[in-house]
Amino acid sequence: MALVSAKEMCAKAKAGHYAVGQFNINNLEWTKAILEVAQEKQSPVILGVSEGAGKYMGGYDAVVGMVNGLIKDLGITVPVALHLDHGSYEGCYKCIKAGFSSVMFDGSHFPFEENLAKTTELVHVTSQLGLSLEAEVGAIGGEEDGVVGQGECADPAECKTIADLGVSILAAGIGNIHGKYPENWAGLSFETLDAIQQQTGDMPLVLHGGTGIPADQVKKAIELGVAKVNVNTECQLAFAKGVREYIEAGKDLEGKGFDPRKLLAPGVAEMKKTVIEKMELFGSVGQA
Ligand SMILES: [Zn+2]
Numbered sequence: 001m002a003l004v005s006a007k008e009m010c011a012k013a014k015a016g017h018y019a020v021g022q023f024n025i026n027n028l029e030w031t032k033a034i035l036e037v038a039q040e041k042q043s044p045v046i047l048g049v050s051e052g053a054g055k056y057m058g059g060y061d062a063v064v065g066m067v068n069g070l071i072k073d074l075g076i077t078v079p080v081a082l083h084l085d086h087g088s089y090e091g092c093y094k095c096i097k098a099g100f101s102s103v104m105f106d107g108s109h110f111p112f113e114e115n116l117a118k119t120t121e122l123v124h125v126t127s128q129l130g131l132s133l134e135a136e137v138g139a140i141g142g143e144e145d146g147v148v149g150q151g152e153c154a155d156p157a158e159c160k161t162i163a164d165l166g167v168s169i170l171a172a173g174i175g176n177i178h179g180k181y182p183e184n185w186a187g188l189s190f191e192t193l194d195a196i197q198q199q200t201g202d203m204p205l206v207l208h209g210g211t212g213i214p215a216d217q218v219k220k221a222i223e224l225g226v227a228k229v230n231v232n233t234e235c236q237l238a239f240a241k242g243v244r245e246y247i248e249a250g251k252d253l254e255g256k257g258f259d260p261r262k263l264l265a266p267g268v269a270e271m272k273k274t275v276i277e278k279m280e281l282f283g284s285v286g287q288a
Pocket of ligand 1: 178209230
């Protein structure tokens with residue numbers, strides 16, 4: 001099955017009161033693991049690629065080639081979107097050219113008028129090509145940026161303005177943060193989410209920084225209109241745990257335990273467990 005836009009799968013998720021997971025990929029092992037789980041669980045899936053991860057994998061053409069090749073060779077039949085995560089204006093065009101089926105334009109750091117102008121232009125380009133576009137209002141902070149306590153909350157009126165441009169999915173800050181949450185984190189602002197949902201109607205909303213948000217808060221966010229949840233750090237932690245245990249047990253020193261296919265396998269196994277848990281939590285299992 002060819003890559004599909006994330007628009008329909010997220011619209012369907014919003015109507016069905018569940019969410020589709022975006023799992024970020026870093027290499028072949030991750031991509032294969034996420035696709036295999038999605039197929040096994042009959043779940044739609046969004047493969048997220050940050051600009052840094054795209055560069056790490058050699059470039060966007062390499063990513064598209066790898067993903068399309070795996071979909072074909074593994075016989076993947078569930079809907080898969082290949083999505084640029086937190087794209088710059090230039091990055092969006094590069095990914096569109098390379099064959100991504102979805103892009104996020106993160107114009108949240110621009111003055112609102114500039115975010116609006118650039119998002120408007122990208123709405124036209126992506127809709128003509130049948131691709132999905134995610135926009136962001138209200139920057140989503142990260143612990144690495146020194147943000148503590150609570151992430152930014154988006155202005156619901158600004159969310160409506162951007163939603164009305166015709167974007168496919170909308171990321172809005174509701175107190176969420178990227179990476180591990182600090183101990184003094186105030187939790188998600190459901191008041192903000194509810195106000196955004198009221199203003200934007202059917203627009204599928206995106207929850208970034210899914211790692212470490214308690215399951216009950218994620219479920220409540222989905223009830224209030226979130227139809228896409230991004231997961232990245234949690235997979236990284238699971239993968240590192242698996243590989244660490246293997247090496248700490250000295251297994252890389254036994255026989256051919258140094259073979260990268262053996263060395264990375266426990267990391268993949270741990271990561272797959274995380275992806276399954278998330279798909280179950282989001283309610284996307286069986287929705288392909
Ligand atoms: Zn994000």
